[in-house]
Amino acid sequence: MKVIIIGASISGLHTATLLARQDMDVEVYDRMNALDGPSRTLIVTGKISEVLDPVPKAMVLNQVKYLELFSRSRSARLELRYPDLVVERRRVVEMFVRMAEESGVKLILGHRFEGFAQFGRKVVVTLRNLETSEAKQISTDILVGADGVHSAVSQAASRDGHAVAALAQARVALPESGEKDTYRVWFDTSRTKYFYWLIPESDRVAAVGLIADDAPQAQGRLSGFLQERELEAIEFQSAIVPIHHFGSANATLDPNRNVFVVGDAAAQVKVTTVGGVVPGLYGAKALAQAILNGRNYRKELGGLKMELNLHLLVRHVLNRFSDRDYDELIGMLDGELKEILQEWTRDELTQSFLRMIWAQPRLIALGARVFMKSIL
Numbered sequence: 001m002k003v004i005i006i007g008a009s010i011s012g013l014h015t016a017t018l019l020a021r022q023d024m025d026v027e028v029y030d031r032m033n034a035l036d037g038p039s040r041t042l043i044v045t046g047k048i049s050e051v052l053d054p055v056p057k058a059m060v061l062n063q064v065k066y067l068e069l070f071s072r073s074r075s076a077r078l079e080l081r082y083p084d085l086v087v088e089r090r091r092v093v094e095m096f097v098r099m100a101e102e103s104g105v106k107l108i109l110g111h112r113f114e115g116f117a118q119f120g121r122k123v124v125v126t127l128r129n130l131e132t133s134e135a136k137q138i139s140t141d142i143l144v145g146a147d148g149v150h151s152a153v154s155q156a157a158s159r160d161g162h163a164v165a166a167l168a169q170a171r172v173a174l175p176e177s178g179e180k181d182t183y184r185v186w187f188d189t190s191r192t193k194y195f196y197w198l199i200p201e202s203d204r205v206a207a208v209g210l211i212a213d214d215a216p217q218a219q220g221r222l223s224g225f226l227q228e229r230e231l232e233a234i235e236f237q238s239a240i241v242p243i244h245h246f247g248s249a250n251a252t253l254d255p256n257r258n259v260f261v262v263g264d265a266a267a268q269v270k271v272t273t274v275g276g277v278v279p280g281l282y283g284a285k286a287l288a289q290a291i292l293n294g295r296n297y298r299k300e301l302g303g304l305k306m307e308l309n310l311h312l313l314v315r316h317v318l319n320r321f322s323d324r325d326y327d328e329l330i331g332m333l334d335g336e337l338k339e340i341l342q343e344w345t346r347d348e349l350t351q352s353f354l355r356m357i358w359a360q361p362r363l364i365a366l367g368a369r370v371f372m373k374s375i376l
């Protein structure tokens with residue numbers, strides 16, 4: 001069976017590797033000429049080791065054992081049972097390319113996806129060679145769009161685009177007050193309904209960033225934050241990220257069930273933190289299992305869908321938080337609630353959510369009060 005995947009980044013390459021290891025004939029196309037795309041410092045939870053076992057050492061820049069949270073007048077420090085990993089996107093993609101090629105995947109660069117048409121059970125994919133400008137058509141059994149937030153595969157199936165947020169971060173010298181093993185997060189609702197962060201890459205360099213509604217807002221607020229803290233940018237990184245919504249769980253694009261999307265193209269992103277790497281890898285695993293076993297992708301995505309929907313509900317409440325609400329929340333982070341947050345990762349909200357409520361019932365009162373305030 002032949003599979004064509006559009007997008008040679010994390011989600012597409014992982015899907016390709018899993019399929020090629022089971023003797024599928026897999027071709028991956030990307031419009032880039034070389035896979036050295038934009039550099040990006042990423043932080044992922046230890047949960048990644050469930051998908052990539054073992055996690056190759058070459059892709060890890062740093063391990064972070066502590067998480068410090070700051071609101072206007074409170075702070076909390078958590079000691080994570082499973083350290084977060086700080087990775088660099090280019091290194092990660094290089095490693096996925098190696099694994100894909102070793103599994104027999106054919107990687108074809110410099111080709112842009114332009115459309116597809118269905119003929120019976122076959123899908124005919126149109127690709128343009130960006131060097132010669134020639135278009136070619138290739139017939140396949142399955143087409144996968146792993147082509148990111150503005151997925152052309154999704155658009156070719158007449159799907160509306162996703163809601164988006166803008167992410168901006170700068171690499172800076174690690175401030176004197178910073179520690180190599182500590183990830184910091186600041187909540188400041190007058191500037192962003194999400195948060196600011198400082199992620200140490202090493203004992204010398206860190207990434208400082210924020211999420212905002214659009215790119216000008218994200219860049220302006222990041223500059224203000226850098227100025228206030230007298231931090232000088234070595235490099236800026238920014239991009240648009242998709243926001244998962246309840247409908248985006250439907251990642252099968254056609255009734256014949258042979259055109260799919262995965263990763264950012266399917267908005268497989270946790271909207272509490274806008275982290276897409278681990279969800280995209282879980283999406284890839286679900287898709288590969290669906291294709292290999294002739295099962296329904298939507299059903300295979302069940303666990304991930306529940307996880308992402310719960311993040312979405314929590315995000316809806318957090319979006320209405322004031323600085324005082326964050327003070328109250330951070331003030332609650334001790335005892336059993338703190339232990340739960342230290343024990344479970346951000347990619348395991350379905351396992352930790354009820355435990356947190358049980359440990360600290362005031363969370364319900366806080367959530368309900370914020371919700372009522374927003375509708376009154």
Ligand SMILES: Cc1cc2nc3c(=O)[nH]c(=O)nc-3n(C[C@H](O)[C@H](O)[C@H](O)COP(=O)(O)OP(=O)(O)OC[C@H]3O[C@@H](n4cnc5c(N)ncnc54)[C@H](O)[C@@H]3O)c2cc1C
Nearest residue numbers: 007009010011031042043113147148239263264275276277
């Ligand atoms: C600055 C920044 C920081 C981030 N930090 C984190 C973090 O700390 N933790 C975390 O988990 N997530 C983070 N994210 C999100 C994370 O990077 C993404 O969710 C993840 O990389 C998505 O991977 P993907 O493979 O689905 O898509 P992408 O990486 O977007 O890859 C899409 C690929 O498709 C190709 N393509 C697109 N259109 C076409 C076409 N028409 N034809 C052919 N090829 C095409 C592109 O060239 C690209 O290679 C961050 C994002 C940004 C922007």
